[in-house]
Amino acid sequence: MPITLPSFIEVERMGQTLLRMSGISKRFAGVHALKGVDFELESGEVHGLLGENGAGKSTLMKILAGIHPVDEGEIFIEGNKVSINSVKDAQTHGISIIHREISLVPHLSVAENIFLGKEPVTKTGWIDWKKMREETRKALQQFGLELSPEMPVKKLTVAQQQMIEIIKAVSFRAKMIVMDEPTSSLTEKEVEFLFQIIGQLKEQGVGIVYISHRMNELFAITDRITILRDGTLIGTVRTEETTTDQLISMMVGRELTQYYIKDSAPVSGGEVVLSVRNLSKKGVLNDVSFEVRKGEILGFAGLVGAGRSELMKCIFGLDSFDKGEIRIDGRPLTVRTPNDAIKNGIVYVTENRKEEGLFLIRSVQYNITIKLLDQFIKWFRVNARFENQKTRQFINELSIKTPSPDQEVRNLSGGNQQKVLISRWLATNPRVLILDEPTRGVDVGAKAEIYAIMNRLVKEGVSIIMISSELPEVINMSDRIAVMYKGGIRTILHRDEFSQETIMHYATGG
Amino acid sequence: MSMVYGIRSFIRANLGILTGLVVLCVVIAVLNPNFLTTNNLLNVLRQTSTNLYLALAMTMVIILGGIDLSVGSVMALSGVVTAMLIALFGAPLLLAVAAGLLVGTLFGALNGYVAATTVIPPFIITLATLNIGRGAAYVLTDGQPVRVMSDAFNFIGSGYIGGVLPTPVLYSIIFVILCYLIMNKTKMGRYIYAVGGNPEAARFSGINIRRVKFFAYTFSGFMAGFAGIVLASRMFSGQPTAGVAAELDAIAAVVLGGTSMTGGYGRIGGTVIGALIIGVLSNGLNLIGVSSFWQYIVKGIVILIAVYADVFKRKTA
Numbered sequence: 001m002p003i004t005l006p007s008f009i010e011v012e013r014m015g016q017t018l019l020r021m022s023g024i025s026k027r028f029a030g031v032h033a034l035k036g037v038d039f040e041l042e043s044g045e046v047h048g049l050l051g052e053n054g055a056g057k058s059t060l061m062k063i064l065a066g067i068h069p070v071d072e073g074e075i076f077i078e079g080n081k082v083s084i085n086s087v088k089d090a091q092t093h094g095i096s097i098i099h100r101e102i103s104l105v106p107h108l109s110v111a112e113n114i115f116l117g118k119e120p121v122t123k124t125g126w127i128d129w130k131k132m133r134e135e136t137r138k139a140l141q142q143f144g145l146e147l148s149p150e151m152p153v154k155k156l157t158v159a160q161q162q163m164i165e166i167i168k169a170v171s172f173r174a175k176m177i178v179m180d181e182p183t184s185s186l187t188e189k190e191v192e193f194l195f196q197i198i199g200q201l202k203e204q205g206v207g208i209v210y211i212s213h214r215m216n217e218l219f220a221i222t223d224r225i226t227i228l229r230d231g232t233l234i235g236t237v238r239t240e241e242t243t244t245d246q247l248i249s250m251m252v253g254r255e256l257t258q259y260y261i262k263d264s265a266p267v268s269g270g271e272v273v274l275s276v277r278n279l280s281k282k283g284v285l286n287d288v289s290f291e292v293r294k295g296e297i298l299g300f301a302g303l304v305g306a307g308r309s310e311l312m313k314c315i316f317g318l319d320s321f322d323k324g325e326i327r328i329d330g331r332p333l334t335v336r337t338p339n340d341a342i343k344n345g346i347v348y349v350t351e352n353r354k355e356e357g358l359f360l361i362r363s364v365q366y367n368i369t370i371k372l373l374d375q376f377i378k379w380f381r382v383n384a385r386f387e388n389q390k391t392r393q394f395i396n397e398l399s400i401k402t403p404s405p406d407q408e409v410r411n412l413s414g415g416n417q418q419k420v421l422i423s424r425w426l427a428t429n430p431r432v433l434i435l436d437e438p439t440r441g442v443d444v445g446a447k448a449e450i451y452a453i454m455n456r457l458v459k460e461g462v463s464i465i466m467i468s469s470e471l472p473e474v475i476n477m478s479d480r481i482a483v484m485y486k487g488g489i490r491t492i493l494h495r496d497e498f499s500q501e502t503i504m505h506y507a508t509g510g
Numbered sequence: 511m512s513m514v515y516g517i518r519s520f521i522r523a524n525l526g527i528l529t530g531l532v533v534l535c536v537v538i539a540v541l542n543p544n545f546l547t548t549n550n551l552l553n554v555l556r557q558t559s560t561n562l563y564l565a566l567a568m569t570m571v572i573i574l575g576g577i578d579l580s581v582g583s584v585m586a587l588s589g590v591v592t593a594m595l596i597a598l599f600g601a602p603l604l605l606a607v608a609a610g611l612l613v614g615t616l617f618g619a620l621n622g623y624v625a626a627t628t629v630i631p632p633f634i635i636t637l638a639t640l641n642i643g644r645g646a647a648y649v650l651t652d653g654q655p656v657r658v659m660s661d662a663f664n665f666i667g668s669g670y671i672g673g674v675l676p677t678p679v680l681y682s683i684i685f686v687i688l689c690y691l692i693m694n695k696t697k698m699g700r701y702i703y704a705v706g707g708n709p710e711a712a713r714f715s716g717i718n719i720r721r722v723k724f725f726a727y728t729f730s731g732f733m734a735g736f737a738g739i740v741l742a743s744r745m746f747s748g749q750p751t752a753g754v755a756a757e758l759d760a761i762a763a764v765v766l767g768g769t770s771m772t773g774g775y776g777r778i779g780g781t782v783i784g785a786l787i788i789g790v791l792s793n794g795l796n797l798i799g800v801s802s803f804w805q806y807i808v809k810g811i812v813i814l815i816a817v818y819a820d821v822f823k824r825k826t827a
Contacts, residue, residue, distance in 0.1 A: 318714065338716030348714070356714045359707045361775055370704060370715060373697040380695045424715070 016043045017079070018175055018207045019064075019095075024073035026059055026231075033059045036073070037233045039226055041176060041207040046198060048222035048239070049211045052251055052504075053304055053469040056231040057211050061178050065097045066090035096169030097178040102161045104168075106154035111136040113153050114168045139167045143197055159190035166197060170206070177201065178209040183217060184305045195221055213303045215244045215508045227251055244510060245501075252471060252500030261476040262297055263455050270294040272330070273463045274346065274432045276315065279324030284310050286488040288324070292432060292463045297454065299478030300467040301503045307487040308467045309351060312434050316348035317341045328432075342371070345431030349421055351440060351467070357421045360410035364402050365391040367409050368423045394423035398453060415446025422453065433457065434465045439473065451477060471500045485509050520779050526820055527766060527783050534787060538794030545797055552676055558789030559678035560585075562782065563737040564760035565767075566689040567730035569781045572764050573693075574723065575706040575773030576625060576632040578730045580617060582756035583643030585738035586749065588614045590647045592739050593656040593748025596663055603662050610742075611735045617643055618731015625727055626720035632727075640757070647750035656748040667743030678740055685733070690778045698725055707774030762809075763788055766816050787812070 019041040026034040034056045041047050049057045062068045064075070066084045075082055077093050084090050090097075104113045111132045112119075120128040120135075136149035145163055153161060162182060169177050183191045198208060198221055210222055218225055219239060227234040227250040234250045275291035285307050292298045300308045313319040315326055317335035326333045328344045335341045341348070350356040359367055368391050369376075376383040376390075391405045398419040402412055409420055418438065425433065435454075439447045454464055454477060468474040474481055481493045483506040490506040521528060539545045564581045571578045592610030595601035601609075621639055625632045658664075669677040693699040701722045704712045712719055737756075742748045766784030769776025791812060795805045 317716075337718075338714065339718070342716050350714050355708075356710045359704055359711055359774075361707055362703060366700065366703075370700065370717075373700060377695070377697050377700075380691045382695050 018043045018077065020076040021064065022074050024060060024063060025071050026063060026068060027071055032231055034231045037228065041209060043175070043205040043207050044202050045224065046202060046208045046210050046222045048218045048225035049209055049228070050213070050218065050225055050247060050251060051228035052471065055228040057228055058180070060228070061097060061180065061209065061211070064090065064095055064178065091172050094173055094175035096172055096174035096176065098162065098165045098169060098180065098182060100180045100184060102158070102165065104153045104161055104164060107152060109150045109152055110147060110164055111149035113164060114139065114171055139171065143167060158185045159193065162194065163197065174206065176207045176209065180211045181305070183212065183214065213508050215247065215510065248501050248504045248508070252504050262479065270296060273328065275327045277325040279311070279314060279321055281314060281321040284487055285314065285321065286486070288489050290482055290489060290492060292465060294463055295458045295461050296479045297458055297464045297466055297477055299474040299481040300465065300484060301471065301474050301481050302484035302507050304469065306484040306507065308484050309436055312348055312436060312465070312467065315341065316346060316434065342428060346434070347425040347428060347430040348434040349425055349436060349438065351436035353417055353421050358409050358417060361408055363406045364395070364400065364409055364420055365405040367420050368394050368427060371424055372427050390427065394427065398423055399449060415442035418442050418446065418450065430462065432463045432465065436467045437469065438466060471503055475500065483507050523777060524768065524780050524783055527768060527780065527787070527816065530816055531783055531787050531790065534790055534794070538790065538797065542797040545794060550793070552679065554789050554793045555679045555682065556676040557793060558785050559682045560737040560741050561756065561759050561763060561788060562682050562785040563685055563733045564756060565763035565781050565785045566685055566778065567733035568760045569764050569767070569769055569776055569778055570689070570693065570702055570726045571730050572769050572771060573706045573773055573776045574702050574726045575709065576723065576726065577636065578621060578727060579633065579636040579757050580621060580639040580643055581730060581734035581760060582753035583640045583647065584614050584617045584731055584734035585741060585753035585756055586647040586751065587643045588735035588738035589742030589752055590651050590656060590748035590750055593658045593742050594650065596660055597656050597658045603660070607739055610739045611732060614735015614738065615728060615732040618728040618734070619724070621731065622724035622727030626723040651748065651750045653750060658747055663743055664746060667740040681740065686778065686782055693778050698722065702726060703774060759788055762813050766813065768820055
């Protein structure tokens with residue numbers, strides 16, 4: 001079958017409904033990720049999809065892409081009811097998704113990537129390289145890209161790679177393209193170029209779902225915006241009839257349930273334990289300064305990709321930075337490795353506990369004591385009593401539910417795994433505890449327990465830095481909140497200034 | 511009591527492969543009763559010993575998530591160096607042995623340094639040092655064996671302790687205990703499991719990954735050096751062709767012992783049984799009169815079956 005590149009796409013009548021998703025529901029292991037969501041996309045429309053992290057945007061789009069099966073609800077494409085059970089199905093229906101992470105094969109050429117899995121063949125059955133190159137050249141020209149079809153993709157800039165993804169999508173005869181935060185790693189100029197391309201696609205009648213948190217972008221290119229919150233459809237608005245403030249108030253507004261709240265008085269006058277001055281890392285962090293006081297919980301809010309984890313990794317010695325200074329108790333600190341940080345009482349509990357935190361096939365005891373070995377192993381002598389006692393102490397204090405200290409950590413629930421990881425770091429008697437999304441993927445009960453642990457620690461004088469994408473959590477637990485946007489701290493809010501709207505306002509670049 | 515507990519947990523952890531070893535012994539004993547004589551059993555242990563030295567260190571390297579292909583060549587080189595120092599330069603025995611061990615250790619240190627500080631895969635690094643070591647052994651000897659006429663040197667690999675216990679078996683016992691202690695009782699042992707099990711988590715925990723890698727490869731080099739000296743002593747000569755493909759038998763023993771090739775999981779006890787299976791197999795096949803050509807084929811099939819059975823057991827467990 002001949003491959004059709006953009007030039008062959010017929011211009012469709014504008015305003016025709018391409019896609020209608022109706023009453024879409026989805027559950028994951030007890031979590032109600034989507035609750036009866038409706039969504040519509042017209043041809044030639046750019047439809048923004050907006051919501052906090054975890055609001056259900058990605059789940060909705062993954063259902064559309066055939067990655068997750070739908071539990072309830074119907075999908076209509078150009079008026080016909082369809083069922084999408086695989087990525088292949090989605091492609092057949094003209095749906096194409098451009099993920100945040102580029103999914104091209106780096107070693108293959110531009111042409112090979114565009115034609116991957118649908119290479120044209122000659123009559124004798126060999127790959128028709130000439131045709132592939134020609135078609136690719138045409139497509140590149142049309143999008144104004146001055147690239148050779150033979151160029152390996154890994155040599156292209158992120159923006160160029162994204163363009164190749166778009167060309168690839170269009171070459172699948174995509175009628176609908178979903179772009180998941182496409183500008184997160186683009187420069188201003190590249191964004192402008194992307195918008196031009198989106199303009200072209202619009203004219204050809206392609207419908208575009210545009211997921212982004214950046215208000216200025218949404219206002220620049222979308223026709224309509226749909227807002228999700230906690231898996232529920234909040235509403236769809238015409239872009240020209242709405243305002244940033246209205247969008248933000250639709251996005252936030254989860255209930256600030258009271259069962260977890262920092263129960264000690266806000267800290268204001270305590271001594272500064274950790275201070276960071278003008279920390280910069282090219283393309284990642286931009287002149288970041290803040291300080292943390294003794295017994296304080298400093299929250300870090302911001303959207304995914306704002307640079308919060310990257311900042312903490314620099315402070316913990318996992319990444320290097322270009323400029324800036326870190327001080328502990330007023331004296332300058334050089335952190336080249338995590339051990340430099342640990343020795344000075346700074347520890348970091350990663351957000352990815354399975355990938356970067358735990359040794360899953362080893363025991364609870366092994367995982368808790370791995371940073372304590374100096375205290376109970378001398379050459380070949382293991383003080384097993386000390387080790388058992390320490391393990392039991394943390395199992396009790398953090399009420400880790402495990403049949404025995406010898407249980408492999410992979411068999412524990414998410415919440416108990418998280419508590420094991422926190423125990424490992426508490427065992428080092430930290431002065432500054434950095435918690436990155438400490439309650440992600442843990443159940444409500446374990447959440448409350450983790451908050452209780454945090455409350456206890458700050459009373460003992462430990463300072464806590466908590467990165468959290470859950471606004472109620474960060475509002476209830478923090479003494480102050482630093483809001484990050486595009487690698488910089490946009491503002492630091494005090495308790496009397498906390499509100500979901502204010503935080504979201506700064507987090508989206510306001 | 512803890513001794514009994516230790517033996518019990520050892521049996522439980524290695525039940526499948528232990529059964530295999532016992533079945534193998536029974537079959538061979540039925541076909542040729544001479545297999546079960548004390549003399550022959552000691553013989554099996556002695557024949558197993560050099561492979562066991564290599565396999566013990568290889569266990570650490572593989573649990574770490576690496577591989578060491580250079581050990582066979584390093585064996586030859588250290589044997590040659592020791593033999594030459596005694597035979598051609600009249601060096602004192604201790605000095606010659608120390609030099610042989612040093613050569614092995616330095617090769618291991620080189621592997622470890624490159625593995626720790628670059629992104630070159632250990633397979634490639636040690637493939638390179640495999641060639642360098644073998645080449646060096648040939649260059650030094652001009653391809654000829656170096657004979658050693660020294661009773662003291664010969665005692666190292668061919669002597670008996672108390673008239674019964676072959677010296678290589680004594681070393682086996684010492685090294686098994688040493689490696690068991692390293693893996694189970696030291697900080698380094700825990701770090702090896704950590705780095706092999708989840709390198710990212712090890713990094714995020716502030717474990718000095720470079721030092722752990724450097725240690726494991728250096729130890730592997732040292733053990734290869736030691737194995738080379740024992741082998742040279744048993745052959746009364748340093749031979750540049752010694753230990754060809756020895757690394758593969760060592761890896762086979764490790765894998766038979768249930769250690770995961772992807773790292774993070776494995777036991778010294780398993781490797782001991784794995785090495786014994788390979789030793790019993792070649793001794794038994796010789797006794798039964800199977801030609802050495804066919805022995806390779808049998809060994810290959812046994813490895814496949816054993817590892818498949820192990821994977822199967824772990825999936826259903």
